Amino acid sequence: MPKDSSRREFIKRSTKGAAVGGAVAATAPVAAAEGSPKLLKTAHTNQSTSICPYCAVGCSVVVHTLGDKSRNVKPAIVHIEGDPESPINRGTLCPKGASLEEFVQSDRRLTTVQYRAPGSRTWTRISWAEAVTKMARRIKDARDHGFETTDAQGRTVNRLDNIAMIGGCTDTNEINYLLSKFRFGLGLLSYENQSRL
Numbered sequence: 143m144p145k146d147s148s149r150r151e152f153i154k155r156s157t158k159g160a161a162v163g164g165a166v167a168a169t170a171p172v173a174a175a176e177g178s179p180k181l182l183k184t185a186h187t188n189q190s191t192s193i194c195p196y197c198a199v200g201c202s203v204v205v206h207t208l209g210d211k212s213r214n215v216k217p218a219i220v221h222i223e224g225d226p227e228s229p230i231n232r233g234t235l236c237p238k239g240a241s242l243e244e245f246v247q248s249d250r251r252l253t254t255v256q257y258r259a260p261g262s263r264t265w266t267r268i269s270w271a272e273a274v275t276k277m278a279r280r281i282k283d284a285r286d287h288g289f290e291t292t293d294a295q296g297r298t299v300n301r302l303d304n305i306a307m308i309g310g311c312t313d314t315n316e317i318n319y320l321l322s323k324f325r326f327g328l329g330l331l332s333y334e335n336q337s338r339l
Protein backbone atom coordinates (compact mmCIF):
# COMPACT_ATOMS: atom_id res chain seq x y z
CA MET A 143 0.00 0.00 0.00
CA PRO A 144 1.42 3.45 -0.90
CA LYS A 145 2.41 5.66 1.98
CA ASP A 146 -0.06 8.34 0.96
CA SER A 147 -2.94 5.85 0.85
CA SER A 148 -2.23 4.49 4.32
CA ARG A 149 -2.22 8.01 5.77
CA ARG A 150 -5.59 8.71 4.11
CA GLU A 151 -6.97 5.47 5.54
CA PHE A 152 -5.71 6.35 8.98
CA ILE A 153 -7.35 9.79 8.89
CA LYS A 154 -10.59 8.27 7.61
CA ARG A 155 -10.67 5.70 10.40
CA SER A 156 -9.80 8.32 13.02
CA THR A 157 -12.54 10.65 11.82
CA LYS A 158 -15.08 7.84 11.91
CA GLY A 159 -13.97 6.86 15.39
CA ALA A 160 -14.17 10.42 16.60
CA ALA A 161 -17.64 10.80 15.15
CA VAL A 162 -18.84 7.64 16.89
CA GLY A 163 -17.10 8.68 20.10
CA GLY A 164 -18.74 12.09 19.91
CA ALA A 165 -22.15 10.53 19.40
CA VAL A 166 -21.66 8.28 22.42
CA ALA A 167 -20.45 11.19 24.52
CA ALA A 168 -23.42 13.28 23.46
CA THR A 169 -26.01 10.64 24.21
CA ALA A 170 -24.52 9.29 27.46
CA PRO A 171 -25.64 12.16 29.75
CA VAL A 172 -29.11 12.03 28.20
CA ALA A 173 -29.36 8.31 28.93
CA ALA A 174 -28.09 8.89 32.47
CA ALA A 175 -30.58 11.71 33.00
CA GLU A 176 -33.45 9.61 31.68
CA GLY A 177 -32.54 6.81 34.07
CA SER A 178 -32.50 9.14 37.08
CA PRO A 179 -35.80 10.24 38.64
CA LYS A 180 -34.04 12.81 40.87
CA LEU A 181 -35.39 16.34 40.90
CA LEU A 182 -33.58 19.48 41.84
CA LYS A 183 -33.89 20.22 45.56
CA THR A 184 -35.57 23.49 44.62
CA ALA A 185 -38.20 21.77 42.43
CA HIS A 186 -41.15 22.28 44.82
CA THR A 187 -39.97 25.17 46.93
CA ASN A 188 -41.61 28.47 47.76
CA GLN A 189 -39.31 31.39 47.11
CA SER A 190 -39.01 34.57 49.11
CA THR A 191 -36.47 37.35 48.86
CA SER A 192 -34.33 38.72 51.64
CA ILE A 193 -31.04 40.54 52.24
CA CYS A 194 -27.76 38.97 53.27
CA PRO A 195 -27.13 40.18 56.82
CA TYR A 196 -23.36 39.86 56.80
CA CYS A 197 -22.08 43.14 55.39
CA ALA A 198 -22.96 46.59 54.18
CA VAL A 199 -23.00 45.57 50.51
CA GLY A 200 -26.55 44.34 51.13
CA CYS A 201 -26.78 41.59 48.49
CA SER A 202 -30.28 40.25 47.80
CA VAL A 203 -30.96 36.55 48.20
CA VAL A 204 -33.70 34.14 47.20
CA VAL A 205 -34.67 31.77 50.01
CA HIS A 206 -36.12 28.42 48.91
CA THR A 207 -38.45 26.87 51.47
CA LEU A 208 -40.15 23.50 51.43
CA GLY A 209 -43.49 23.09 53.14
CA ASP A 210 -45.86 25.76 54.38
CA LYS A 211 -48.67 26.15 56.92
CA SER A 212 -51.41 25.29 54.45
CA ARG A 213 -49.86 21.85 53.96
CA ASN A 214 -49.46 21.39 57.71
CA VAL A 215 -45.74 20.84 57.24
CA LYS A 216 -43.03 22.63 59.15
CA PRO A 217 -41.28 24.91 56.63
CA ALA A 218 -37.62 24.14 56.03
CA ILE A 219 -35.09 26.18 54.12
CA VAL A 220 -33.41 23.96 51.54
CA HIS A 221 -31.42 26.50 49.56
CA ILE A 222 -30.39 30.15 49.52
CA GLU A 223 -28.92 31.79 46.43
CA GLY A 224 -28.21 35.23 44.99
CA ASP A 225 -31.17 37.10 43.56
CA PRO A 226 -30.59 37.60 39.82
CA GLU A 227 -33.00 40.56 39.84
CA SER A 228 -30.95 42.52 42.37
CA PRO A 229 -29.11 45.48 40.83
CA ILE A 230 -26.57 45.17 43.65
CA ASN A 231 -25.32 41.61 43.27
CA ARG A 232 -27.12 40.38 40.10
CA GLY A 233 -27.45 36.83 41.34
CA THR A 234 -23.97 36.52 42.79
CA LEU A 235 -22.91 36.02 46.41
CA CYS A 236 -19.50 36.03 48.04
CA PRO A 237 -18.48 32.82 49.93
CA LYS A 238 -19.90 34.22 53.16
CA GLY A 239 -23.26 34.94 51.59
CA ALA A 240 -23.22 31.60 49.79
CA SER A 241 -23.09 29.85 53.18
CA LEU A 242 -26.20 31.62 54.47
CA GLU A 243 -28.20 28.40 54.70
CA GLU A 244 -25.87 27.33 57.52
CA PHE A 245 -26.49 30.65 59.22
CA VAL A 246 -30.08 29.52 59.62
CA GLN A 247 -29.73 25.74 59.91
CA SER A 248 -26.48 25.16 61.76
CA ASP A 249 -26.86 23.23 65.01
CA ARG A 250 -24.01 25.39 66.38
CA ARG A 251 -26.03 28.58 65.96
CA LEU A 252 -26.44 30.49 69.22
CA THR A 253 -30.07 31.28 69.93
CA THR A 254 -29.82 32.33 73.58
CA VAL A 255 -27.71 34.79 75.54
CA GLN A 256 -24.48 33.25 76.82
CA TYR A 257 -22.89 34.67 79.95
CA ARG A 258 -19.40 34.07 81.29
CA ALA A 259 -18.95 35.46 84.79
CA PRO A 260 -15.66 37.23 85.64
CA GLY A 261 -12.98 34.59 86.26
CA SER A 262 -15.14 31.74 85.05
CA ARG A 263 -14.18 29.38 82.23
CA THR A 264 -17.70 28.33 81.41
CA TRP A 265 -20.60 29.95 79.65
CA THR A 266 -24.10 29.76 81.01
CA ARG A 267 -27.43 30.59 79.42
CA ILE A 268 -29.28 33.56 80.81
CA SER A 269 -32.51 35.26 79.79
CA TRP A 270 -32.62 38.46 77.77
CA ALA A 271 -34.17 40.24 80.77
CA GLU A 272 -31.25 39.24 82.96
CA ALA A 273 -28.74 40.19 80.26
CA VAL A 274 -30.25 43.65 79.74
CA THR A 275 -30.29 44.29 83.49
CA LYS A 276 -26.64 43.27 83.79
CA MET A 277 -25.60 45.45 80.84
CA ALA A 278 -27.52 48.46 82.11
CA ARG A 279 -25.89 48.14 85.53
CA ARG A 280 -22.38 47.90 84.06
CA ILE A 281 -22.89 50.80 81.65
CA LYS A 282 -24.26 53.03 84.39
CA ASP A 283 -21.41 52.18 86.78
CA ALA A 284 -18.74 52.66 84.07
CA ARG A 285 -20.23 55.98 83.00
CA ASP A 286 -20.47 57.25 86.56
CA HIS A 287 -16.86 56.29 87.04
CA GLY A 288 -15.38 57.50 83.74
CA PHE A 289 -17.38 60.47 82.45
CA GLU A 290 -15.19 63.54 81.93
CA THR A 291 -16.73 66.99 81.79
CA THR A 292 -13.45 68.85 81.14
CA ASP A 293 -10.02 67.90 79.85
CA ALA A 294 -6.63 68.60 81.44
CA GLN A 295 -6.69 72.19 80.15
CA GLY A 296 -10.12 72.84 81.64
CA ARG A 297 -11.95 72.76 78.30
CA THR A 298 -15.46 71.31 78.24
CA VAL A 299 -15.45 67.83 76.64
CA ASN A 300 -18.34 65.84 78.18
CA ARG A 301 -16.93 62.53 77.00
CA LEU A 302 -16.78 58.92 78.01
CA ASP A 303 -13.62 57.05 77.13
CA ASN A 304 -13.88 53.86 79.20
CA ILE A 305 -16.54 52.09 77.09
CA ALA A 306 -16.27 51.10 73.44
CA MET A 307 -19.12 50.05 71.18
CA ILE A 308 -18.98 47.67 68.25
CA GLY A 309 -21.77 47.56 65.67
CA GLY A 310 -22.34 44.33 63.80
CA CYS A 311 -22.59 44.08 60.04
CA THR A 312 -26.01 42.53 60.51
CA ASP A 313 -27.39 45.68 62.06
CA THR A 314 -29.94 47.54 60.00
CA ASN A 315 -29.80 51.26 59.25
CA GLU A 316 -32.45 51.81 61.89
CA ILE A 317 -30.52 49.91 64.55
CA ASN A 318 -27.38 51.86 63.70
CA TYR A 319 -29.31 55.12 63.90
CA LEU A 320 -30.54 54.20 67.38
CA LEU A 321 -27.08 53.01 68.44
CA SER A 322 -25.63 56.35 67.33
CA LYS A 323 -28.20 58.21 69.43
CA PHE A 324 -27.44 55.95 72.37
CA ARG A 325 -23.70 56.51 71.93
CA PHE A 326 -23.97 60.29 71.65
CA GLY A 327 -26.28 60.31 74.68
CA LEU A 328 -23.62 58.56 76.74
CA GLY A 329 -20.81 60.73 75.40
CA LEU A 330 -19.08 57.60 74.14
CA LEU A 331 -16.19 58.22 71.74
CA SER A 332 -15.02 54.78 70.63
CA TYR A 333 -17.34 53.24 68.07
CA GLU A 334 -16.56 50.82 65.28
CA ASN A 335 -18.87 49.35 62.71
CA GLN A 336 -18.33 47.39 59.55
CA SER A 337 -20.77 49.60 57.71
CA ARG A 338 -18.93 52.71 58.91
CA LEU A 339 -22.05 54.40 60.26
Ligand code: SF4
Nearest residue numbers: 194196197201236239
Ligand atom coordinates in the same frame (compact mmCIF):
# COMPACT_ATOMS: atom_id res chain seq x y z
S1 SF4 B 1 -23.07 38.13 50.01
FE1 SF4 B 1 -21.08 38.80 50.73
S2 SF4 B 1 -20.80 40.83 49.80
FE2 SF4 B 1 -22.99 40.34 49.69
S3 SF4 B 1 -23.89 41.26 51.57
FE3 SF4 B 1 -23.38 39.12 52.01
S4 SF4 B 1 -21.34 39.21 52.92
FE4 SF4 B 1 -21.68 41.15 51.85
